[in-house]
Amino acid sequence: MGNSKSILKRSVAKPEKKMKEPNKPLQTPPKIRNFNFVWKIQKFSQLPSHKGFKCESGDFYAFDSWWRLQLVKEGNQYLGLHLCMQCAPSHFRFFDFSVKFKLSVLDQMGENHWTVEPKNAILSTSKKCGFSKFIELEELYGVDNCYVMDDTCVFELEIFSFTPIMKRIETLAVQVYEPEMHKWIIPNFSELPKMGPVTESFTMFDILWKLELYPNGRSESHRNVSLSLFYESSTPRPSAEFTLSIIDQIKGEHKKMTASTTFKFMGQNWVFLNFLALKDLHEPSKGYIVNDTCQVEVEIKILGFVDS
Numbered sequence: 001m002g003n004s005k006s007i008l009k010r011s012v013a014k015p016e017k018k019m020k021e022p023n024k025p026l027q028t029p030p031k032i033r034n035f036n037f038v039w040k041i042q043k044f045s046q047l048p049s050h051k052g053f054k055c056e057s058g059d060f061y062a063f064d065s066w067w068r069l070q071l072v073k074e075g076n077q078y079l080g081l082h083l084c085m086q087c088a089p090s091h092f093r094f095f096d097f098s099v100k101f102k103l104s105v106l107d108q109m110g111e112n113h114w115t116v117e118p119k120n121a122i123l124s125t126s127k128k129c130g131f132s133k134f135i136e137l138e139e140l141y142g143v144d145n146c147y148v149m150d151d152t153c154v155f156e157l158e159i160f161s162f163t164p165i166m167k168r169i170e171t172l173a174v175q176v177y178e179p180e181m182h183k184w185i186i187p188n189f190s191e192l193p194k195m196g197p198v199t200e201s202f203t204m205f206d207i208l209w210k211l212e213l214y215p216n217g218r219s220e221s222h223r224n225v226s227l228s229l230f231y232e233s234s235t236p237r238p239s240a241e242f243t244l245s246i247i248d249q250i251k252g253e254h255k256k257m258t259a260s261t262t263f264k265f266m267g268q269n270w271v272f273l274n275f276l277a278l279k280d281l282h283e284p285s286k287g288y289i290v291n292d293t294c295q296v297e298v299e300i301k302i303l304g305f306v307d308s
Contacts, residue, residue, distance in 0.1 A: 035062040035159040038106075039069050044153040047073050056084070063162040064089040069103075069155065070128060079137055082130030083157060085123045095164040096124045105135060106154040109146035113156075114139070122165070170308040172239055172262075179301035180204050183247075184211055186294045192216075201232065205302055208232040211244075212269070213296060217278060224274040225281055229298060231263035236305045238263055246276055247295035250287030254297070255280075262306050 039057045041047070047055060057069040066087040072080035081103050088095065102117035114135055121129045140147050147153060184200040192198055192215050200211045210230035218226050227244050241260040248254050257272045281288050288294060 033160070035157075037062070037067075037069070037157045039155045039157070040152060041071075041155070042152045044148055044151050046151075047071075049073055049076060059086055062159060065162070067157075069157060070130070071155070072132065076137060078133040079135050079140060080130065080132040081134040081155065082128040083121075083123070084128040085125055088125045092164045093125065094169075095167055096122050098161075098163045098165055099123050099129070100160040100162075102158050102160075103130060103134065104156040104158070105140065105147045106156055107146050108149045108152075108154060112145070114145075114147060168308060170306050172304050172306050174304040175302065176304070177205060177302040179299050181297060181299045182209075182211075184296040184298070186213070186215075186296065187292065189215065189289055189292050189294045191292075197226075200296075204300055205238070207236070207238065209298075209300070211296060211298060215281075215294075218273070223278050225276040225278060226271065226273050227257075227275040227296070228269045228271040230267065230269040232266060234266045237307070238305055239303045240300055241303060242270070242298060242300045244272060244275070245297040245299075246281070246288050247297055248287040249290040249293075249295065250285075253287075255288070260303075264306070264308070 037057075037060050041055070047053070053073050055071040055073070059066045059068050061067075065085060068084050068086055070080075070082040070084050072082070083099070083101060083103070085097070085099075088097070099121045100117075101121065102115055104116075105114040107113050116131055116134060118129060118131070123129050135147075139145065140153070182202045182204060184202075186192070186198065194216055197212045197214045199213075202209055202211075210232050212226075212228040212230060214222075214226040217224055225246070227246070229242055229244060231238075239260075239262040241258065243256055243258040245254045245256045255276050257275060259270055259272075261270055276288070280286055281294075
């Protein structure tokens with residue numbers, strides 16, 4: 001018997017070539033728009049009923065802030081319920097917040113919940129907002145309602161939005177001074193530049209000020225004298241009332257304008273853009289220019305200083 005070689009051929013299945021999957025974007029959790037907190041109180045009837053009694057939930061976290069609910073049971077008529085803000089986000093700790101929310105007592109056998117939603121709720125740290133007469137106890141224990149079952153009552157809070165309110169605090173220290181006056185005499189008025197302003201700097205109340213006059217208007221099409229008062233110091237920041245005048249040197253019927261503002265930064269000014277019509281300025285009978293001289297007067301009364 002001759003040697004016979006058995007040749008076994010091994011069949012190797014080639015793996016299927018996998019298609020390269022495109023890079024998938026990272027899945028981010030959906031943005032939470034509403035927040036719900038459910039507060040269940042067992043043995044509800046054993047809560048004290050004396051005036052001023054308060055029961056509070058534990059703190060809970062939502063919208064980067066800490067909150068709690070406060071229940072007030074006053075006498076035998078009403079139940080009060082409030083949302084309290086315990087701690088705001090650190091970068092908004094001095095802000096007030098507009099909070100849209102609703103408070104409910106849940107119907108434990110259906111959907112007939114007792115719900116109240118405040119309007120224009122403004123909250124800040126350690127403040128509360130809600131209702132001292134949230135629900136009448138007669139309604140709460142009504143035989144047709146299922147708000148209290150097995151001596152258990154369930155409250156729900158839903159917060160819809162939480163928006164910081166930009167706020168800036170300014171303090172006015174009232175310190176009234178007698179008004180002071182400065183007169184600016186402008187000679188050779190007809191020789192002043194046709195365009196551009198002329199100025200006068202002066203010190204009053206240890207503060208540097210500047211008057212600015214456009215004798216021919218701010219542009220060729222402008223037909224009125226422009227007169228301004230500038231605050232040229234950085235501190236203090238005065239709250240002031242002031243009157244600017246172009247003097248009638250004949251009859252004393254001066255052209256005056258008065259305003260008041262708080263000057264907070266160097267270079268701040270108050271502009272009377274249409275102080276006086278050019279035709280009136282140059283009318284000889286008006287007396288605003290006599291012997292080619294114009295006189296401007298400023299009276300300033302300090303009302304106090306601000307800190308912001």
